[in-house]
Amino acid sequence: MVLTGHSLGRNKFEQLLKQGRLSKEAINATYKIMRRIEGEELGVDAAEMVVTSTMQEIEEQWGLYDGFDLKLERKLRVRRQRRVSCLGRYMPRMVVIPPGMDFSYVTTQDSLENDGDLMSLLGSDDRAQNKTHLPQIWSEIMRFFTNPHKPTILALSRPDPKKNVTTLLKAFGECQLLRELANLTLILGNRDDIEDMSNSSSVVLTTVLKLIDRYDLYGQVAYPKHHKQSEVPEIYRLAAKTKGVFINPALVEPFGLTLIEAAAYGLPVVATKNGGPVDILKVLNNGLLVDPHDQNAIADALLKLVADKNLWAECRKNGLRNIHRFSWTEHCRNYLSRVERCRNRHPTSRLEIMTIPEEPMSDSLRDMEDISLRFSIEGDIKLNGEIDAAARQKKIVEAFTRMASLNSNTGIVYGPGRRQMLFVIAADCYDSNGETTETFQAMIMNVMKDAGLCFGLGNIGFVLLTGSSFRETMQALSCCPVNIEDFDALVCNSGSEMYYPWKDMVADTDYEAHVAYRWPGENVRSMAMRLARTEDGAEDDITEYVAACSSRCYSYSIKPGAKTRRIDDLRQRLRMRGSRCNLVYTHAASRLNVVPLFASRMQALRYLSIRWAIDLSKVVLFVGEKGDTDYEDLLGGLHKTIVLKGTVAYGSGKLLRNEDNFKREDAVAQGNPNIKFVGTSGGQNIAGALVALGIK
Template sequence: MPDHEGLYILMLSIHGRICGTPELGVDADTGGQVGYVLDEMRALARDPRVARIDLLTRRFSDPATHPIYGEARESLGSGARIIRLSAGPSQKYLQKERLWDYLDTFVDGALQFIRSENRIPDIIHSHYADAGYVGVRLSRLLGIPLIHTGHSLGRDKRERLIAAGRKAESIDRQFRFSRRIAAEEAVLSEASAILTSTRQEVDKQYALYENAAQAHFVVLPPGVDLRRFSRPGRQRSSPLLPSLRRFLEAPRKPAILAIARPDERKNFQRLVEAYATAPDLREQANLILVMGQRDRFEQIPHGARGVIESVLRTVDDYDLYGQVALPKHHEPEEIPEYYRYAAIYKGVFVNPALTEPFGLTLLEAAASGLPVVATRHGGPQDIIRYCRNGILVDPLNIGEMQDALRQMLFDRRRWQRASRAGLMGVRRVYSWEAHARRYLAEVERILRRQRKQLRRESAARQGVRRALPTADHLLISDIDNTLIGDPAGLAALIEWLGEHPRVAFGVATGRNLKQTMEVLAAHQVPRPDICITDVGTRIVYGNTLHEDQDWAAHLHYRWWREGVLQTLAEIPGLRLQEKPAQSTFKVSYYVDPKRPPTAKDLQQRLHQQRIAAHVVLSHTRYLDVLPIRASKGHAIRFLAFRWGLPLHAVLTAGDSGNDADMMGGEICGVVVGNHSPELHGLRDRHHIYFASACHAWGILEGIQHYHFSGDLHV
């Protein structure tokens, strides 16, 4: 394990209403995943190897929801907490499909939270595609391994909805499948482990993804809380009978029980049709549908309202009154009673979903001694294989569903065998304690592999200090003629950095990444926490050199590289530099000192062609054309915002023209003594210090001037 303090696990589950006592079923986004995550957290927190586990989710103060969701923190006991971060409208609860535009804000909030806690997590665990999007970015920024649980998958769900008769264009608009699937592909390519509940999830559902071949899958089924879900024992009656008499003429008949949120993917409509069109089932059994919580109809989300309306119409069309129960409310402690009620009267539990990633309700039924009929698409295959307590069916085939219900309800010997087998199987295979043990074994494997990788790094890489997430200051230096040029000064600066671990260190250079790594290694400079290369057009992080894709996306704005090449092709005094000097967001030229074009003239030519770019001249010999949003200074400010650092906690150092925009404003700028004439115009600028000493000695002089890393006297 990482150290004597124990593991720190950071979980991400963003959508839905998450609290210590969850309102499961209150809406389409507060279902099985929420219960799964909370149970998993509590099981892990009970293990002595885990020191701390935090769950990051969204914070909102919607008047229509419980006030707890506006609380920033909620303790679950045993070192487990729910941390709520603002992302999107704070006064409004949003469905998960509407959260995609706010996930980058959630990333920034997560970084701020990690910084404030002063400890870096050992592992990040994301749940569902939206959290996977956030988890990938946090993993890239922090260099922390990511594990992921999908819960349900976009490609598989899309195919099932189309098979059920939905139009592709309609469901793509409603469920944002393009963004969801892209996030899932990214997780597959970058996560250290993908946790699945079943082998079928790997072989059938993830097989639809291009990046599945390179992913590492771990089949790790969830558990069931055997303290809540248990067989009826010697009970001959149920406390639910009085409330069910409001719906049922004969409430002691065997019950066909279904429990799920009112989502069209749960396929309630076909279950009701299967019951309604089978006279023998209607005569000998009741149908009980527990479909979340609801008060007034107009307050129900549109999708859920459509499901409930469809069920009510079918009840009315087939005159099922007195045979179907549709309770509007239930308390959390009543859910186990529904399973026990159905078991007392020799009923059956049904999960008719179009696809079910796992099927936790099937385990709850098994632990209650209740046989099941379940969809054959997804996790129920594994559950039935281990527990042998039911029948799998095609959820789109009403006749097949009816036959399975008849077998379980009308064959008492089969019912007894399935009931006993389910009780034995769930205790043998499915428990949260066993889940936690296997989970932590996988985490230990990932962390061991990470440590081995770090040990294989070169001497330069071994000097890496993972200071960035907990840093409160940031030092960014140009390389050529600033950081390097005086070996003794460089050694003194490296020693200073070692003595100040809360100062993150970065370089900003016109070189490309390969050249940057080579020159740093040649001068025995430890790998920086941040590298801003290619004149500010590229940001990479730390040991693993993960590129900041958000910065790259930011630079695409109105950038037309081919247009730059065409516009400047015939300008006298310009010659394209070699291919290694070029990049996606940088066009580099040599300047003829005998007939140099002015930067102003070149900028004007580009502007006339409606090309949003700016021109940087360095050492009177080199010229770079960059996207309008790109520069070392913009990159540094982007980083300061992302990492929550005030600009006066950033110190930059340089010697030439392409370093100018790193300085000024609230940033503490240092111009080293060996600077080029291009920087003379900065002498009277606010927060720019001209050092007398050269190279790294000049940086140290600037550090002393600003009292950097202590109280900043600025």
């Protein structure tokens, strides 16, 4: 997987906390930001490569995440290159690929030689009569200036305190030489009345007006009230024709698209040294970096570019020569090149997808191909490659034949791919000691019985998802008056193993290979047990449960009353060490299963959906009101869910998350129309729930 993040949650969370307006709890309640952060952490877990815009994004944003450590990533990369074992640890590769831009709107008329239109605007000769053909925004800006012939220093941003426009204005106002050599244009969004703007924007604009008055900058600073987005290119053109400079003095700039836009029009730039501009100027070599807090440094950089025409011309030339590095063509080339390297490192194994075999024609339509049918078709001539009348007639007949075959049950040979629906039993029925209860067997019987009454057993496939081992599952089913062959699949050990009773009782090796990706194996076996214990825990609080272990699952028994770390805490500790695993407390919190990252009960269900060509919307999941710590994952998705009340007495949810993390309602949408509750597992209640879910 290739991950491209945007506006990352941890960085947003820190910024909101620094503002001091909202508490941590209020931020999470408003933005569900802890759920978002966990989603981004899961993305890092699964990603082979993470695409970023700048190095600043890697160091200061992704560096905040548990799943990424720049130093550890480099160490692991060196170990791989030297063919030294990484001991099951992994960090995704972070690569900088700047966003692409469309430069098609930049035309040849933007050259400096073609400055007749500027002369027309300034009215220095007979061409003044052509002013009506010039961009309106030029007149809106130039009307502010006493001497419009001077170069224009252009700043274009929102009126946001973080954009640091007031420091720029102070730098300009206090540098007399800069004021003599240049004008300043501030494009700060659109406004009708400052009083009607948001508080932060109105404060910025009010401060701007006060500073203009303090330094008596009337006739030297333009601050038009309105501009259209389509006029932004003309604003850049005007600044370039006056041999001006573009400046981005933001306190922190994540990337800086305006710098690239300015360079496309031949404008040298002055930019903040905090963030993306460092990478941009390293490529373009068309300007100077400054400390945004140092107004003297800002003034000196602007003065250097405005006063030194040779430096100005060199920066302009460099920007135009290198701007293609930020085109969409270059972006796509870099992106696809990086993706191809990932493909070469991890060649994809071919997964056999079961196809639906063609069925014999039903008796009622067996001779249809021999019947001559006439259809109303306009003309027999092919137009733009369209099929002729005879071919079209044949296709229609074949379509009718296929439809009739699909609607007929005659001659169907059983195979999982022929199922119309899947009923999936995933209720975690354990007592307080983690032993399977009789409710489990009763629920299976009722679900199968109700399915047969409603749809016919031949049309429904049954799948069992459980946190128990294969041996424990077989033992529990042996007490149930159903045939084991009635199940199309058994998914055991929290989604790490899959068996097909109708075929054989051997684990699916393709599935094992599928989930083995990034599985640390033996390297995590003792580490997980050690990290799961709390500091004050005893040595025997957690012990390996060998009977349930397999090559893709390490199981640990939890002593009654023992304190163990919750899933989010344990996952964080493993992530910070570069170990990527899926963790599940099962058997009423008496057992911990450590399985591969891509192994889970829900992922196993998706695997079957793809392999058997059964859409997830045709899957019905039966669960209790609580369950293992992966219970929430089973509730969301395209499938339908029926919650059987009273079937599960003891769950493991208390060991899922700490109190300051996100809540279940942040992960599972309230009022989900795909989820229905029934009082018992009785036939009428289940049948009614199926009808309510649109299943007939």
